[in-house]
Amino acid sequence: MKNNIRDLRKSAKLSQEELAKLCRVSRSTINAIENDKYNPTLQLAFDIA
Numbered sequence: 442m443k444n445n446i447r448d449l450r451k452s453a454k455l456s457q458e459e460l461a462k463l464c465r466v467s468r469s470t471i472n473a474i475e476n477d478k479y480n481p482t483l484q485l486a487f488d489i490a
Contacts, residue, residue: 446489447475464488 450460450471457475461468464485473479474489481489 444474444477446471450475460489 450457455463457471458468461471464471465488466485470479470481470485474481
């Protein structure tokens with residue numbers, strides 16, 4: 442299953458850093474999720490949503 446977080450983040454005009462701050466994680470975590478290198482916890486998935 443492919444995620445579309447990058448597209449949704451860009452359409453909301455948020456940088457990875459801004460999204461990371463909103464979700465209380467590092468920018469590298471957002472980058473890893475967008476590149477399918479990390480599966481977020483259920484709580485983080487809800488926070489991103």
